[in-house]
Amino acid sequence: MPKNTPPPSDPSAAQLKPQDASTPQPVFAQPEPSPDPTGFKTPVTDQKDKEIANLEPVPQPVGNAVEPVLTLAQVYGDQGAAxxxxxxxxGQIVFHSVGDTGSVDGPSTQSLVADKMVSDFTEDDDADVPSFLFHLGDVVYYFGEATYYYDQFYEPYRSxxxxIVAMAGNHDGVVYSSDSAPTLEAFLNNFCAPSPVVTPDAGGLSRTAMIQPGVYFTFDAPFVRVLGLYSNVLEDPGVISDENGSNTVLxxxxxxxxxxxxxxxxxEKYVGAVIIAVHHPPFTGGTDHGGSPQMLADIDSACTAAGFWPHAVLSGHSHNYQRYTRTVNNTETPYIVAGCGGHSPLSTIRGTYRTPYTIDxxxxxxxxxxxxxxxxxxxVNAETLTIEFHPExxxxxxxxxxxxxxxxxxTRALS
Structure with a gap:
C-alpha cells in the first residue's frame, strides 16, 4: 500500500455484509454497445400533476445505524478486493459526479452527457479510468415514478x-396527492436493494440495482470518503433536520x-479526501432556485461539533455548473453545483458576472x-483532490x- 494511503473503514461501523460466492454479483453495462435511442418508450405525462410539495419522512437506513457505510469493494462484489x-x-482514484440527469423532453440531452462520460473509460492508463459515478440526485422526473426509470436512467447509462451510487433528489422523493406510491419507493428499489439484482424497472437491461444502506450514508473508497445527505422534496430549500423544531416531519x-x-x-486520523454531497446546494445563483441557509447551518453545526470540515461540497438541483469558494476560519472550501447532467432546459445565472466575483x-x-x-x-491521490468540469x-x-x-x-490550499 502506498505511503499515506487512507486506512480502510472501521470494521465496527455499520456496513452491509460482505458478499460471498452465493451472493448475486453486480452488473454495470450491456455486453455490447448500442445506438442512443431517438425517443422514450414511456413519454413523460405527469407534468400536469406538479403541485407544491410537503416534507416527507426519511426512511431508516439498514440496521438503524447512526452512520451507515457502503464501501467501493462491496459494490464491486467478488471483484471488490482486487x-x-x-x-x-x-496511487489515485478517478470518479464522476453529476446531478439532474433525468430528462422529460426526450433522451438527447441526457445521452450526450452519459456518452461523454463513457468516453472517459478509453484512457490508456488504467489509473485514469473512472471507478464509479456518484449521482447528485434527480435521477427521474417529475415524481420519481418507477415507470420512468428505464428511459431516464437505465437506457442512457446502458454502456x-x-x-452508479446516488443521492436522492427532490424529484426522486416527491409524490403527488393522487399517487398511491409512497415517497422514494422507486429510488429505494433501484438504489437501496438488499442485493444486486435486476429490477423490473431496468426494462430488460443488465445493470443491477445498487446496494446502498439508505438515502444518507458514507461511501468509502480508496483515497476518498463521500458523506451523502438527503435534502428532501421541496423545490426550495433543502432540509435535513427538524430545523430547531420548526417541522415535525423530520x-x-x-x-x-x-x-x-x-x-x-x-x-481515525483519516488522511484522505472528505466530500459532502447533497442535492440542494447551500449556495446558487441560478434563476430557478435559491440556496439553503438553514441546511448549511446544520452542516456547519456537525462540522463544528466534530472539529473537521470537508475538502469540498457537491450539489445539483440548479440546472447548470457553478463553483464557489467559501472561507471559514481562514480555510477555503470549494462548493460546486453540477446540476447539468441532462435535464432540459438549463437554468441561467441571475446576471452576467466577470469571475472571480466576490459576493461577500x-x-x-x-x-x-x-x-x-x-x-x-x-x-484523488494521497496529497490532492482535483475537481474538473467537462462540458459535453x-x-x-x-x-x-x-x-x-x-x-x-x-494544507487545504486551493489552486
Whole structure:
C-alpha cells in the first residue's frame, strides 16, 4: 500500500455484509454497445400533476445505524478486493459526479452527457479510468415514478461500465396527492436493494440495482470518503433536520449521522479526501432556485461539533455548473453545483458576472457555465483532490476540462 494511503473503514461501523460466492454479483453495462435511442418508450405525462410539495419522512437506513457505510469493494462484489487493491497500487482514484440527469423532453440531452462520460473509460492508463459515478440526485422526473426509470436512467447509462451510487433528489422523493406510491419507493428499489439484482424497472437491461444502506450514508473508497445527505422534496430549500423544531416531519438523524462520520474521520486520523454531497446546494445563483441557509447551518453545526470540515461540497438541483469558494476560519472550501447532467432546459445565472466575483467576505463565485450540459471528473491521490468540469459540447475526444480546482488535502490550499 502506498505511503499515506487512507486506512480502510472501521470494521465496527455499520456496513452491509460482505458478499460471498452465493451472493448475486453486480452488473454495470450491456455486453455490447448500442445506438442512443431517438425517443422514450414511456413519454413523460405527469407534468400536469406538479403541485407544491410537503416534507416527507426519511426512511431508516439498514440496521438503524447512526452512520451507515457502503464501501467501493462491496459494490464491486467478488471483484471488490482486487479493484481496491488496483486503485491503491495506482496511487489515485478517478470518479464522476453529476446531478439532474433525468430528462422529460426526450433522451438527447441526457445521452450526450452519459456518452461523454463513457468516453472517459478509453484512457490508456488504467489509473485514469473512472471507478464509479456518484449521482447528485434527480435521477427521474417529475415524481420519481418507477415507470420512468428505464428511459431516464437505465437506457442512457446502458454502456456506463461502472457502479452508479446516488443521492436522492427532490424529484426522486416527491409524490403527488393522487399517487398511491409512497415517497422514494422507486429510488429505494433501484438504489437501496438488499442485493444486486435486476429490477423490473431496468426494462430488460443488465445493470443491477445498487446496494446502498439508505438515502444518507458514507461511501468509502480508496483515497476518498463521500458523506451523502438527503435534502428532501421541496423545490426550495433543502432540509435535513427538524430545523430547531420548526417541522415535525423530520428529526436530527442526518445531523447525527454527519457528526458521527466526521468524528470518526478525526478519531481515525483519516488522511484522505472528505466530500459532502447533497442535492440542494447551500449556495446558487441560478434563476430557478435559491440556496439553503438553514441546511448549511446544520452542516456547519456537525462540522463544528466534530472539529473537521470537508475538502469540498457537491450539489445539483440548479440546472447548470457553478463553483464557489467559501472561507471559514481562514480555510477555503470549494462548493460546486453540477446540476447539468441532462435535464432540459438549463437554468441561467441571475446576471452576467466577470469571475472571480466576490459576493461577500466569505463567498466568491469562481466560475460558472449556464449554457452547457456536462459533468464532474474527480481525481484523488494521497496529497490532492482535483475537481474538473467537462462540458459535453467539447466532444468525446476532448479531455481538457473547462474549469478545475485542486485542494491540497493537508494544507487545504486551493489552486
Amino acid at each position: 479493484k481496491t487493491a488496483a486503485i491503491q497500487s495506482a 456506463y461500465p461502472a457502479p 428529526d436530527q438523524r442526518q445531523v447525527a449521522f454527519l457528526t458521527a462520520a466526521l468524528q470518526r474521520i478525526v478519531s 467576505d466569505t463567498l466568491t463565485l469562481n466560475s460558472y457555465d449556464d449554457t452547457d450540459y456536462g459533468y464532474l471528473r474527480l481525481v 459540447a467539447d466532444g468525446g475526444v476532448t479531455k481538457t476540462p473547462d474549469d478545475t480546482v485542486t485542494v491540497n488535502l493537508s
